[in-house]
Amino acid sequence: MxxxxxxxxxxxxxxxxxxxxxxxxxxxxxxxxxxxxxxxxxxxxxxxxxxxxxxxxxxxxxxxxxxxxxxxxxxxxxxxxxxxxxxxxxxxxxxxxxKTALSIAATPVFYFYEDGKLTDVLAIINKFSHSQFPIYSRKEEYSWLLTSADIVKWMAEHFTEETIQLKKVRIKELFSKKSKHQISFAGKHTSIFELEDMFEDCRNKNEKLEGIIVTENGKPTEKPKGIITAWDLLESDSEN
Missing domain, CATH: 1.20.1440 (de novo design (two linked rop proteins))
Structure with missing residues (x-):
């Protein structure tokens, strides 16, 4: 025995x-x-x-x-x-x-359309303190990433104007090629191994990956379910 x-x-x-x-x-x-x-x-x-x-x-x-x-x-x-x-x-x-992408990602993620109002974004920042917002076209496809830092910069550039009528400002007015952020996409079941490789590949190219948008199948034509930054991976590491 x-x-x-x-x-x-x-x-x-x-x-x-x-x-x-x-x-x-x-x-x-x-x-x-x-x-x-x-x-x-x-x-x-x-x-x-x-x-x-x-x-x-x-x-x-x-x-x-x-x-x-x-x-x-x-x-x-x-x-x-x-x-x-x-x-x-x-x-x-x-x-x-x-761990999978959706289990690591910061949720919920708020996204907006390019012709949406800046005041709607500001309301979300005020209520939830979020700092990254995927922007989509009316064709239901990801277009670019708006950050709270981009908003502050835009406001600073327009501060010298007599008045800024925020209620009339459309999100697309804040787009700038100079501050366009590099983003990747991943399906919700993507493993943490693959996510870490995505950030590592960018570092090896001396590029900064601002974040990974998590969708159902990792396609830019799908709505975001969450967003992952390098900080989220570090937090996941510390939890281990």
Missing amino acids: EADLEMNLSERFEAAFNRIHKALKQSAKNARTDRFYKLIEIQKNHSLIRLYEDDLHQFAKLRNAIVHEKIDLDYYIAEPHLETVEKIERIAGHFEKP
């Missing part, structure tokens, strides 16, 4: 390790290797990997000891403790079901 339990622990450990290895291979874009250690190294921008990096290295060492000292197909010499097996199984679950 005791031998069966020990064999079962080793099998469970190896199965959980293989689940993590599979998840690492799936999350690594265009990786030229499937070696466990290398997959960890090249994906350190992922918060989940940073969180469990030490554990993953220890698991790899234990896995090598278990597999290399296996006498037969179902007979192991090296055996993990039950708490180690339970830990790797728990971590494997995190890698198989990482």
